[in-house]
Amino acid sequence: MQGKEVLGFRMFLFSTMIAQLVITFASKFDNGIGLQMVENVPFCLELARIVMSEQSDESGTTSTLFFLFGVSSVLVGLVFYLLGRLEMGRIVYFFPSHVLVGCIGGIGVFITITAIEVATNTTFSFTPQGFNDSIVSQFNLLLPVFAFEIFLRLMMHATKGKYSLLPPVFYCLITPVFYFSLYALGVDIDDAEDAGYFFPPIKSTESAFSWSLLDIFTEIHFWNISWKAVFKAIPTMTSLTAFSLIHVPINIPAFAISTNTEPDMNAELIAHGYSNFISGIFGGLQNYMTYSNGVIYSKSNGRGKCSSLAIVALTGFIFIYGPLLCVYVPRCMAGTLLLHVGIDLFIEGVG
Template identity: 30%
Template sequence: MSEGLRKRVVVTVSAGAVIGVVEVVLAISFAVLVFSGFLEDARPSGIGIYLVAASLTLAILAWRAGVRGVVGSVQDAAVPVLAIVASSAALHTFGGVDQAFLTVVAATMIVTLLTALTFLVLGTFRLGNLARFIPYPVVGGFLAGTGWLLMKGGIAVAASTDPQLGTIGQFVDRFELVRWLPALAFGVVLLVATRIVRRALVIPAVLVIGLVAFAIGLLVTGTSIQDARDGLWLLGPFRAARLWHPWTYRALTSSGTDWSAVFHEVPGMATAVFVAVIGCLFNVGGAELLLHTELDSNRELRDVGLLNVVSGLFGGIPGYHALSLTALAKQMDVDGRGAGLVAALVPLATVAFGASIVGLIPRMIVGGVLVFVGLSLLVAWLVDMRRSLPLGEYLIVPAIVLTIATKGIVTGLEVGLLLAVVLFAVNYGRIDLVREVPFGAAFRSNVDRPPGDRVTLEGLAERVQILRLNGFVFFGTARGLLERISKRAEASPMRFLVIDLRRVTGVDASGVFAFRKVALLAEASGFEVVFADTSERVQEQLQRGGLAASDGVVRFEPDLDHSLQRCEDELLAEAAPEGADGRGDGFTDLPPHLEPFLERRSLPEGTVLIHQGDRPDEVFVVESGRLRVEWVTPDGTRMRFNTVRPGVMVGEVALYTGLPRTADVIADVPSVVLALSRASIERLEAEEPERAAALHRWLATTLAVRLTDAQRVYSALLD
C-alpha cells in the first residue's frame, strides 16, 4: 500500500470513528428522550433500537447517496413528537412496561414506514420540490417548535423526569436547578462553540471536554460512580445488561401491543410524519449548498425512502441527510462514503459491547446534546431568520413556536397550516389580478375597418372596458376585482365589459360569486359582460354558479379578438344613421379617376381571393361583404389573423415588397372587391403620373395607419 493511500485510509477511518461517536451520542440522546418516565425501564432496548437505526442510516445513505460526501443520521425533527406520542401511548396502555414498550415500537414503526412511503411517492412522481410550496416562515415555525421541544426534553432528561411538562413555571418549580442547569450550560457552550469555531472536530472536542469536566466534578466533590448512579447523574444502571433485546412481529401483532393506544396517537403520528418529510426536503437542499453541487432531489427521496423502509422494519426512527455530519466529513476532507460506512460500525459495536459504557454517560451530556440541537433550531429560525424575513412574515415563526409550547405540537401544526393559507391569501391577494387595456385608439379587434368607422369607434372608446385577468381568482382577489368593476361602472356608463380569462388558471366559489355580482351589476346598469377565451373547466364552473349566457347580460366568446369584433359591430350598428347601407365610407378616400383601372369581382362565400405563397400581382379594395385573413401553419392548422370590412384595402404589402403572399384571404360572406393589378398601376404611372403619385400616397398612408395601430396595440399590451 502506498504512503498516500495509507494516509487516506487512516484519515477516513479516523473521520468515520468521530462521526460514529457523534451519531452514537445523538441516537442515545433521542432514545433517552423518547423512552422516559414510565418507559424508563425499557430504555436500554430503546437505545439499542435507535443505535441499530443509526447504523442502518449511516450505511445505506453512504452506499446510495447520489453525491460522495453526504452523511446520514437519525433525525431530530420527529423525535420530540415521538416523545409525546410515546408518553401518551404509555399512559393509555393498560399493561406493564413490556406492553408499553411494544406499543411505542409499533407506533414508531408506523411513523417511519409512512415517512418512507411518503418519500418514495414524492421521489417516484418527481415531487422533490414540494417543500417550496410551503411558506418559509411556516416551515421555520415548525422546526423552531421542535427545537423548543428538544430543548425542554433535554432539560427533563438531565433532571431525570418525564419531559412532558406544562408551562415554563412548572419547569422551574419541579426541577432542582443543580440538575438541569449544567445540561443547559453544556448545550449553550456547544452552540456557541459551533457558531464561533468553524472547525471539523469542535463537537467531538466539546463532548470530550464535557465528559472530563463531569469526571473532575465527581473527583472534587468526592462522589463515587455508585453515588452518581444513585443520585441519577448517570444514564445507568440499566435493568438489563444488553442494549438489544430481540422482539418479534408476532409480539407486535398479538396481545403484546395495545393497538387502541396506538390508534389514539394517530394525530401525533401524522404530525411526526409531516415534520420528518419537511425536514428531509430542506436538508436535501441544504446539502446541495453545503457541498456546492446539485443533487437529484427525487433520487435522494427514493433512496431515503428505501433507507426508512429498512430502518422502520427494525423499529427505528426516521433518518436522512445530516447537515452537521456532512459538514464534519467535508471539513475533514474525507470520502463521505468510506467515512459513513466506517461510522456505521460504531453504533453496532456500541450495541454489542457498550451497555456498561452507555450506562456511565452523564445525563447532563445527553441532555446537553438535546439542548444544543434544540437551541440550534431556535436560534436559526428565531434569531438568524429575523434579518432575512419581513416583520409580518417573521412574526409567524414565534406564533407557531408559542402555540407548540403552550398547546402542543398537533395544535401547532394546525395553526401553522392555517397561517400558511392566510399567508398565501395575503401575498397572492397583493398581486394585481386585473390588467386594464384601453379600447379604441390603442386596442381594437383584428378587423380592418374604413376610416369613418375607426373614428366612430375612437369616439365610443369609453363605452367598452377591457379587463385581462391573470392567475387564480379566489377569495383573496375576488373582492378587489368586484370593487374595481363597481368603481368603473360608477365613473362612466359602459356598453360592454370584456373580461379576458385566457390566463386564468381557475376560479374558486368566492370568485364565481364575485362574477355573479358583476352580472347583477351589469343588468342593473345596462351593460353587457363578455367573457373571452374561457377554458372549458372555468366556463363550467361559472355556468354551475349561475352565469349562463343570456341576452343582453352575459356572453361567452372564443377569444378576445372575437369579443371585441362583436362589441365593435354592435357599437357601429347603434351609431349608424338610419337607412345606412353598411358599406362604410372608405371609398371617399380613394384617389379620383381610378375607375378605368379597377376590375370589379363578385366572390361567393368561401372563395379564396389570395392564396398563401402566391406571387403578388394585385391589390384589392372591399366594396361590400367581408373577407377573413388566415395564416396556415406548417402542420396545416388555420389561424385567423384579420377580418377585412368594406372600404378597406388588402394585399398592398406583398405588392410593394414583391415577396410571396403570407396568408390566405377568403370571402367570409358573398362579397364584391375592386382589383387593381400591377399592370394597371404601371399603366397609370406611364399615362397619368400625378394620379399615380396620389395612388401611392394613399397606399403609403394606409400602411402608415396600420403600422401605427400595431404600435399602439403593442404598447397597450406591454403597459
C-alpha cells in the same frame, strides 16, 4: 428475555443504523445523518395501549406490538417511495423560505427544552411550576451544563471558528473532565448517581455478546398476534404514517439551507422509503434524515461515505455495548450537546 429497556434501546439504534446506512448510499447529501423518528413515540405509546387493552400475556403483547411497529414502518416506507417515484418532491418548493427558517428556530427551542429535560430528568413546561421543577429546584444538575456550554462558546470565540473539530472533541472530553471534577471535589460517584448526575442503569441479565442481541428480531410470533388489536390500531397507524410524512419536507429543505446545498427531494423521498421499508421488514421503527444532528455533523466538517460508514460502525458498537456503558455517561454531556445545538439553531432561525 432481557428487560424492556434494552429492547427499546436497541430498537432505536437499529432503526438509526438502517437510516444511516441507506442515507450513505441513496441520499444526494454527503453529510446526512439518519435517526429513529423520535417524534413518533406518542403514536408508539398509543399502539402499546391498544395492544395491552386486548392482550394480557407478555409474549402476545410483545408480538403484536412489534408487528404493528414493523407494519407502520413498511407503510411509511411505501408512501415515501411512491411520493419520490411519482416526483412529488416538488411540493416542498411551495414552502416559503422564511417558513423553513422559522421552523429551524422552533426546532432550536424544542432542542433547548430537551436539553433541560435530559439534564434534570424532568418534564419542562412554560408554567411557574414547570420552571420551578425543571430549573430552580434542579439547578445543581444544570450548573455543569451551563458551565461546559459557556466554556465551549468562549473557546469558539477565541479560535474564531478555525477548528471545525473543536465542538465534537470538546463533547468527548466532557465525561473525563466531569469524573476528574468529582474526584477533585471529593464527591463519591455513588453520591453523584443518587443526586441524578448520571443516567440510570439499563437492566440486563445478559453479557454484551449473547443471543439476546437478536431479541428485537425474534419477538414477533404470528400465532400470538391479536388481530383484533391490529384492526383496532389501523387509525393510529394511519395517523402515524401521515405524521411521519410531515418531517421530511421540512427537514430536508431546512438542512439544505443550513449546508448551502441544492437538494433532490425525489431522491431523498425514495431514500427514506428504502430506509423505513427495510427497518419495518425487521420489525423496526420509523426513521428519517435528522436536521439537528446533521447540522452538528456538517459543522464538524463531516462528509463522505467513509465517515458516514464510521458512524454506522460506531452505532453498531453502541448497539452491542450501549446498555452496559450508558450508566457511566453523565447527564451533563448530553445536556451540553443538546443545549449548544438548540442555541445555534435558534440563533440561525431568528438571525
